[in-house]
Amino acid sequence: MKHLMQVFVRGITRENPLMILMIGLCATLAVSTQFQGAVFMGIAVIFVLTMSNAIISVFRRFIPDEVRIPMFIVVIASFVTIVDLVMKAFVPSVYAFLGIWIPLIVVNCIILGRAEAFAYHNGVLASIADGLGMGIGYTAVIVLFAFVRELFGSGAVKFLGATLVGLPSWYPAPAVVLLFPGAFVLFGLFLALWRALVSRVGEERGVCR
Amino acid sequence: MASSPLRLVASVVTTCVVAAGGLAVTYSVTAPRIAAQERAAEQRAMAKVLPDAARFEPVAPVLLDAAKKAAAAGQIEGLWRGYAASGDDAGWCIRVSARGYGGPVRMVIGLDRNGKVQGLTILSMNETPGLGTRVESEQWFLKQFTELPAGFGDRDVRALDAISGATRSSRAVKNCVAAAGAAFLAIRGR
Amino acid sequence: MSEASPEGRFVVAAPPHIRARGSCTSIMLWVVGALAPAAVWSLVSMGTPAAITYASCIGGALGAEAVWNAVARRTQTLADGSALVTGLLLAMSMPPRAPWWMSIAGAVVAIWLGKMVFGGLGWNLFNPALVGRAFVVLSWSGILSKLPTKGWYQTIDVAGNGSLDAISGATRLAIAAADRAAKGGYGFDLAAQYQPLLFRNLQGSLGEVSAALLIAGGLVLIARGIIDWRIPVGYVGTMAALAAAFGSDPLFHVLAGGVMLGAFFMATDYVSSPMTRHGRLVYGIGCGAFNAIGRFFGAMPEATTFAILFMNGMAPLLDRIFAPRTFGWVRRDG
Amino acid sequence: MEAALVIKAVGALGVLGLVASGVLAIASRRFWVEVDPRVEQILSLLPGSNCGACGNPSCFATAELIAQGEAAPSACIAGGQETADAIADLVGAERCEVAALVVARACGGGTQAQRAFEYRGVPSCTAASRLAGGPLACQWGCLGYGDCVRACPFGALRLDDRGLPVVDLARCTGCGVCVQTCPRGGTKLLWLVPEGSYVVVRCSAHSKPKDRKAACARCCIACKKCERVCPSDAIHVVDGVAVVAYGSCTACGACVDACPQQCIDLYGRGRGVDAMAADGAGPAVGPRSSSMPGTDEPAEAS
Amino acid sequence: MLKGAFLGGIHPPEMKHLSAGSAIERAPVPERLVVPLVQHLGAPCQPMVEAGQRVRRGEVIGSVDALVSAPVHSPVDGEVVSVGECLTAAGTRAACVTIAPYEDQDFEQWVRVEGRDVPSIVRAAGIVGLGGAAFPTAVKLVPPKDLEVSTVILNGCECEPYLTCDHRLMLESPDLVVRGASILRTTLGAARVVVGVEANKPDAAEALRKASDGTDVEVLVLPTKYPQGAEKQLIWAVLRKEVPHGKLPAAAGALVHNVGTAAAIAEAIDLQKPLMERIVTVTGRVARPGNYRVLLGTLVSDLIRAAGGFAGEVARVVAGGPMTGPALGSLDVPVTKGMSGVVVLGPDDAAPPVDGDQPCIRCGRCSEACPMFLQPFAIGTYANAHLWDRAGEFHALDCIECGACAYVCPTRRPLVQLIRLAKGALLAKGVKP
């Protein structure tokens, strides 16, 4: 149990996919203009990551090494398609916003990476813990980042039509925050901040271990 | 440690078959729901742009073709006749799309019997948030179209203001409205 | 051991033991000096709003550099004059009536994001002033386009034209672009604009007031050997040639907008332009081509900022491509 | 209708899967290339800092050589005993003893050394030493611009406030990169000592003791007091400077106390000396603990 | 416009007027001579004398069998005081023979050198390149068999600011230079021999022309530009040929010798005189700037005393020209065969000292100035960050260390020093030049 917990926490802190491993960046930068979209993106990633990790872990003994990548990717693609169809059916407005990024979850390096690096070599429970941890680690960052961008880029953060937080009306929201240059620059600063604050904590834990 | 080719093929094919089957089932479950969602969105939009009408009927394919041909500025995707609860002719609903900055801007435009813009709404667009999306968030912009005269033409639409900093998105909306106007002129009276 | 030196210990440093005169600061001051006539003239012509813009841009730039150095515990580098040049160039690319907070924000972004994050002077990859300007233009195009303006162009109907880069409302260029889009030709006589563009143009940014003064300043810098002629010549020449090729008046397009400011003072920024001679020529041509194409076929009537930023990005690649042949590496006789 | 859709879907993806896997299955047979998996495994055991102490350009090259049997399992100097054992087990070779080394600095001058002239230029020992031999009056002394600190691939060196590099013995692997980098490396300012050494003489000057004293307040003056107090006859003045015979030193610390110049220090990860504590990495605990925390030098006498 | 200007280069203030006007005089014999046993590029000599021994003027006091080397002779009649280490101008310690000269010296007498042919006499006379590099001349007289030397170029450019020793030599003894040139041409079997003189020394060029009347020696006036006297640039200026990267100048069919070397060769062949003294320009902030005939082994402090001592505040003392010469940390270093000048710079003349790294503002002036068409800013930047391989990609090893880049740098980066660091690191890594 303790081991599972460790695996889970690791995905959020020491091996955070976005901040430390630096994978799965594309969608993060693209969909983080909208807090709401980022939340659903995160949920989609958690779902796909956990499910594919679980399935691959269950069948890992039956997967021949030579064709493991095509097999992994078909499994992942299937779950992505399920997410795609379900979102289209139930939250069409979010689906319209996320657009091509839902199909592109397939090639989000995190998912194939975890399948290959973790699920293929570990038990089901650990793989699920890993998937959840990594997924939540991803979601936490993307949601936080989207929150910042939407807040400072448009002056208010909305979720399903409701305004969560708003800045005073005199705040002249710089649109560049929502544009692509803003995404890159802010993510760079975000990364620096994260390294300065969060990673240091992780390092200290590493020493205590 | 190389596995036998047969085993490789078999495992991949099995995965594919299972995945395909599962997805087919998922699709058949969600497909009606997706269609319904789309229809509902369309209905909602039509009710919004043509509040007088109670029900909408698609027009005959001949008319749709004529409208498509007439509308040079944008692409007519659908054409409905609106009827009031009393059964009276309430006007037209036109689903139209035009190219914007990040892809097509799809709109539904409601015209009354005389061809005056009753209302218009954006179904979907992929414009830059904060810039292009201002065509929707700045309300004066869409509102100005309802002041166009009945039977308006291309020139009338062009004369309206655009949103500075969002030229392309503004132009897409204008193109949609101009296309709707042209379609109306082509099918009026038929 | 006898102590032969009268003062005790000598200084030992690597050769050469003599150095040419001139320093980083003097170069920066020459640039400021070359810009000064145009800046002063714009100040005189536009009055208080221009003064506010100049003050907030330059003050913002100097302040931002001082604050960064203080926080990062670096030695203060205000004396090298580069922040002053950045602030001045930013101000000259701003519309006169830009709100003061916008100027300060632009200056801070220019210094911090454009320069200091890379390690300060000499390491910035992009022209800081242009980074600041691009930030302002992309962030607040809505506010900029609604700035109060005055002048003859207000009577011209500019409906249907808004633009990303129209930082000062309807400039002559914007009007020209709108006319071209609507009628396929120009609604006014381009040749009649030469004189105002050269000597007293109140539409556009602060740096567009007098193209003649900018050209004079630029020529002084070229004559002093401070900037390389290849960049402005490549830039302006390409701009004019393409304008003619696209069927318009080359002189008008060279004088209008920020081309002169860009070609002589922005594109020639040492740090962000190529270092090789061929690279500089290609860089200038690239700036001109991007600017002309952007102006004629792009969404914005004025593309100087992005043209130069784009070529800044290309500069290291150009330096790689046009790296000089080292003496003796490939045989060359005669 | 549903059944038909399922069948079509299964057919479509099945065919694709068949084609894809078939091609791969054939390809994996036809294009099989043998790769020695041990290279990767050995590489993962090596420190991976590419320090070059072994004489190979990179750790990967070393791994390849070890896998091919052209280099000994103990080829990696920085890795030390543990790495050598692990690699030996992996390739199935006999374990062998590795002489573990750490680096020591034979100069205690720093800011207390006299300058012959004022050096202005690139802050680098190598650069400074090439201009009139460097500004120090003592030609053996540490220039203190920290070339060794920058060169250390393991981050085991830092400059202290005396302008001298101190060694973190917990991190030093004895790879010798600093010795190669040091422009005074040839005169043994920095040199590798066996891990089991206990004291180090902080001077390597060979000039006349009188000249030496004029050049540096911290030099060995060849007074031979250490020689006289040493109970195990392990320290001698050779060529005008004290030299420790590491075979017989017992770390009693008598010479450290006796030295009037405070130019002998307890040092090394040897028996009784805590690895983390030596040479400025922390308070020294062991046979004698006169070192100030944070320095490898006894407190100022004055 | 004179033909022959190489590309790049700079025009530093010449400052030659300080010493160009005064004729060469003999510096007084000092109380003590410290003669280093390595005054050349190559293997150091072994001492042939011991303390207390008497030596005669011209007697060999150091010699070694290595090919690339040159023997060292006693410049005076005197007594060997000691044989030991001493400081040299380069800051290194080298074996030196300290000699106490007798009161009376006869400068017209010396122990004559002997040899079978020109190269062996030149070798025996201990002649090395007197322009500064101090490469043993005899080695250069026997070029590799596969390379044909068609042109011998005598370097009379003296492009370094302040220095005028070659100028005075060409003016006062043009016959010696011309005679040396002829010897070099015949020894090497070259078709041409050209003396290159910079345009700022018209009187020297005129004197040489007169002296060379009726011989096959050509005198070529070259544009004044630093570093016109650098070997590769001079060859290009005369022959329009580049010395290929990593090859000897002979690969371009040329061989370059300094005019001073030529004069020394003439004396060695005609008078059997070994190299015991040289002309040194002592200039800058000294009371009597001028050119002195100096016995090798004279301490710089004695030489400055001979020139009347310091005049005014002194910041740096440079052994050689101010563009390439090393700054002295101590004045108690001996004059060697390669030391062409002692330049005393005051705080206003000397480059302001720079600590640490200054930012490169990428103005490109160093690239414009570099006669080797390098990009010094890039090499310097990467050297500063210890990225030696990157510095190597920019051909750091082709740098001739003329100092033009650092001279023009507006932020005063120590470019030459940085490039030297990179070169050292690259050579240590085994990169071939």
Add this chain to the structure above:
Amino acid sequence: MTAAAQLALLFVGAALVNNILLTRFIGLCPFFGVSSSMSTSIGMSLAVVFVMTLASGATWMAWKFILSPLGVGEFLYIPAFILIIAALVQFVEMYLKKASPVLYRAMGIYLPLITTNCAVLATATESAKPGFFKMNIALGSSLGLGEALVYTVGVSVGFGFALLTFAALRERLEAAPVPEALKGAPIAFITAGLLSFAYVGFAGWFGL
């Protein structure tokens, strides 16, 4: 507009105006991963051009001849396309390893990275599946094979161009005294951001 002009526009639009890396955020992992030196980014660019073109052709065929006629494309396109790409990449990798070790060393080591390069899947989907192509050129709802290939080559050239530019910029940054907290990835992101500022300038060129 002539067909040739249309294709030219398609190319420019795909390469510059809608640059896949800097204006669409697609394919960023290799953009940051392999851009630390010029030589690796050249290898990566070549590999991307090669694989992307093959993949687009293959997915286009699969859509046209299998998925579309059977009416199962709507929900099977994701697994089908990615399966094709993965198999293709693996095949090319194996083939290169055996057939041309030189080429393999030059670009083969980047091939595994390409399977999970979103740029390939995105471009292949856009080329093959109607409704995904979003550029403002009137080419109908779906692309023909020729158009699809021109588009793909345009995208991949744009990818390579941006990658090379970025690699050259990063080489200059190598020696820069960047503040400690910003070293490495953060400064790379900021540089990419400033570079994409320049790409904003392409907005709306030729009405694209």
